[in-house]
Amino acid sequence: MTAATSSVKPVAKPATKPGNASNSMHPLCPSRESGRPIVSVRGLCNRFGEQVVHEDLDLDVRPGEIIGIVGGSGTGKSVLMRAILGLREPQAGEIEVLGLNALTDDAAQRRAIERNTGVLFQDGALFSSLTVGENVQVPLKEYHGDLPDSLRYELALLKVKLAGLPADALNKLPSQLSGGMRKRAGLARALALDPPLLFLDEPTAGLDPIGAAAFDKLIRTLQQALGLTVFLITHDLDTLYAICDRVAVIADRKVVVCAPIQEVEKFDHPWVQEYFHGPRARAARTTRDASS
Amino acid sequence: MTDTSAHPPQIDADGPTPSRLRLSGSWTLDYAGQIGTALGGAPGGIDAIDATGVERLDSVGVLQLLRFARRADLDFDVFTFHESHQALVSAIEDVADDRPRRKREYGVSAALERLGRAVHNNWREAMALVGFLGETQLKLLRMFKEPGRFRPTATVHHMEQVGLDAVPLVALLCFLVGAVVAFLGANILRDFGAQIFVVELVSISFLREFGVLLTAIVLAGRTASAFTAQIGAMVSREEVDAIRTLGMDPIDLLVIPRMLALLVMLPMLTFIAMIFGLLGGLTVGAYSLDIPPQQYLARMHETMELRHFLVGLAKAPVFALLISLIGCLEGLQVEGTAQSVGERTTSSVVQSISMVIILDAFFAIWFMEMGV
Numbered sequence: 062m063t064a065a066t067s068s069v070k071p072v073a074k075p076a077t078k079p080g081n082a083s084n085s086m087h088p089l090c091p092s093r094e095s096g097r098p099i100v101s102v103r104g105l106c107n108r109f110g111e112q113v114v115h116e117d118l119d120l121d122v123r124p125g126e127i128i129g130i131v132g133g134s135g136t137g138k139s140v141l142m143r144a145i146l147g148l149r150e151p152q153a154g155e156i157e158v159l160g161l162n163a164l165t166d167d168a169a170q171r172r173a174i175e176r177n178t179g180v181l182f183q184d185g186a187l188f189s190s191l192t193v194g195e196n197v198q199v200p201l202k203e204y205h206g207d208l209p210d211s212l213r214y215e216l217a218l219l220k221v222k223l224a225g226l227p228a229d230a231l232n233k234l235p236s237q238l239s240g241g242m243r244k245r246a247g248l249a250r251a252l253a254l255d256p257p258l259l260f261l262d263e264p265t266a267g268l269d270p271i272g273a274a275a276f277d278k279l280i281r282t283l284q285q286a287l288g289l290t291v292f293l294i295t296h297d298l299d300t301l302y303a304i305c306d307r308v309a310v311i312a313d314r315k316v317v318v319c320a321p322i323q324e325v326e327k328f329d330h331p332w333v334q335e336y337f338h339g340p341r342a343r344a345a346r347t348t349r350d351a352s353s
Numbered sequence: 354m355t356d357t358s359a360h361p362p363q364i365d366a367d368g369p370t371p372s373r374l375r376l377s378g379s380w381t382l383d384y385a386g387q388i389g390t391a392l393g394g395a396p397g398g399i400d401a402i403d404a405t406g407v408e409r410l411d412s413v414g415v416l417q418l419l420r421f422a423r424r425a426d427l428d429f430d431v432f433t434f435h436e437s438h439q440a441l442v443s444a445i446e447d448v449a450d451d452r453p454r455r456k457r458e459y460g461v462s463a464a465l466e467r468l469g470r471a472v473h474n475n476w477r478e479a480m481a482l483v484g485f486l487g488e489t490q491l492k493l494l495r496m497f498k499e500p501g502r503f504r505p506t507a508t509v510h511h512m513e514q515v516g517l518d519a520v521p522l523v524a525l526l527c528f529l530v531g532a533v534v535a536f537l538g539a540n541i542l543r544d545f546g547a548q549i550f551v552v553e554l555v556s557i558s559f560l561r562e563f564g565v566l567l568t569a570i571v572l573a574g575r576t577a578s579a580f581t582a583q584i585g586a587m588v589s590r591e592e593v594d595a596i597r598t599l600g601m602d603p604i605d606l607l608v609i610p611r612m613l614a615l616l617v618m619l620p621m622l623t624f625i626a627m628i629f630g631l632l633g634g635l636t637v638g639a640y641s642l643d644i645p646p647q648q649y650l651a652r653m654h655e656t657m658e659l660r661h662f663l664v665g666l667a668k669a670p671v672f673a674l675l676i677s678l679i680g681c682l683e684g685l686q687v688e689g690t691a692q693s694v695g696e697r698t699t700s701s702v703v704q705s706i707s708m709v710i711i712l713d714a715f716f717a718i719w720f721m722e723m724g725v
Contacts, residue, residue, distance in 0.1 A: 190692030222448040236689035255411040286444035
């Protein structure tokens with residue numbers, strides 16, 4: 062879905078307006094040139110009792126990128142996401158999201174962050190007693206209760222269709238959908254408020270390879286069209302190769318490397334080497350090379 | 354979350370060519386209301402809309418413009434967007450324009466259809482309950498042949514939850530109801546100078562009816578709902594399917610321990626309920642009716658027959674069976690959603706309470722006709 066498919070003719074007239082729209086980024090996102098990260102984590106420590114998950118972890122997410130977070134099971138990928146989202150209070154460290162302090166107790170700031178982040182949980186986390194359409198309308202009602210019903214409905218329909226679901230899915234309950242469709246419905250709800258920042262927790266886990274590839278493509282398309290920054294936790298090597306701009310590897314309680322995948326592959330760390338040079342990684346690389 | 358640099362959406366006519374509109378400002382979700390107003394006040398006879406001056410655009414803005422174009426019967430080609438917005442616009446424009454069918458039909462035939470479905474469903478539920486009763490009985494019998502299937506730990510666990518934990522509640526309720534019956538009865542009997550008959554009133558009503566009925570109603574509310582919710586949550590998390598695939602029988606594992614627990618505990622609780630109901634009567638007698646406990650007990654001893662107690666107690670196992678079966682069956686019929694668990698729990702409480710009362714009425718008539 063590139064601009065070329067559009068029927069809209071760009072006019073020759075140069076843009077005569079202030080900065081933000083000059084790149085195709087989301088309005089609230091700091092511009093790429095500013096060099097400011099959209100999410101910045103400094104010195105994060107997370108402990109569960111005796112068990113230390115993160116120690117002095119640093120991570121920057123640049124605006125407009127898809128960053129893939131990888132790491133073995135139990136290395137705290139989800140814990141990191143939950144800390145950034147404010148669902149878990151870390152023992153130490155600073156987290157900044159969209160220029161706001163994510164660990165603040167200030168309700169207005171917290172709400173501003175929540176309003177501007179979309180989250181897709183592992184199994185969609187749809188409200189099981191609401192239809193897909195009602196699920197998508199929940200954040201709209203909460204933050205924009207004054208919208209006319211018809212517009213809210215149209216908006217929900219649009220988001221559902223943008224997420225690649227048929228219009229009929231709008232009136233279905235989550236239990237009537239397949240796993241892949243539930244993820245798409247969860248994505249539609251995450252996109253309801255046009256957030257600049259999207260968190261995806263293993264979006265392709267449990268999908269068949271074709272469905273997973275389609276979901277990868279959907280994420281890429283939406284990211285480009287809506288100017289999103291995507292924080293993506295995954296185990297899926299295909300996803301890493303297909304859509305991630307940078308890959309951050311969590312091992313030994315911190316981010317050991319965060320770079321484009323070609324550089325990460327070469328990084329000298331036992332886990333990284335095993336991960337990127339195992340049989341499955343070779344297969345993923347071959348697919349990528351064949352398709353490019 | 355509107356930052357200060359944003360301007361509200363605005364529509365201006367392009368000076369020399371009035372059929373050309375210029376859009377500026379923020380066309381985003383935060384300004385959805387103003388976008389609606391601005392577009393509502395837009396003049397007619399437009400042949401070009403220049404949206405290149407829009408600072409911020411999100412899917413709401415595009416959607417509103419699309420709706421405006423549809424209303425004003427404009428081709429979407431008349432819009433010109435800034436190039437940075439084109440990916441968004443074309444993504445939204447490319448989405449197929451199909452709509453879902455209406456969720457619910459209205460009208461007489463639809464109402465009739467719903468009524469028919471409801472009747473049919475009720476019939477099916479009644480059949481399911483009878484079928485479930487048969488299945489459970491069979492599996493209970495099989496347990497005598499294969500005692501290894503019996504789960505003593507689960508049974509005792511449920512006995513504690515169902516029986517022991519309910520003792521304070523049942524005792525308190527029955528004590529109070531006993532006191533109230535004695536009090537109200539005495540008020541009327543006093544007019545006939547027959548206040549001492551309060552003893553018979555309380556004893557007969559508690560031994561024959563109230564003891565078992567109150568216990569059954571408390572357990573229907575407390576235990577049937579718990580059974581449904583416990584089993585329902587397991588069904589919705591596919592745990593029951595897991596039990597089946599592991600070669601175990603959910604009836605053996607989930608239903609029979611609960612049923613046996615209730616079969617043992619409901620008669621015991623009924624006995625406790627009777628004692629506390631009688632105590633309630635005794636207390637009121639002693640403190641406000643001038644019937645000393647010795648006299649009360651002596652009168653009870655003279656007038657009461659064992660059959661009243663047996664009539665009351667005989668009903669307890671039947672109610673126990675009913676409550677446990679309805680609770681478990683409703684739980685097993687849960688379908689996936691949290692809402693379904695809630696609906697089934699409500700339904701199990703309503704069904705078991707009403708069935709208890711209906712059956713109790715039948716018992717009362719039957720025992721009376723039989724002369725017991």
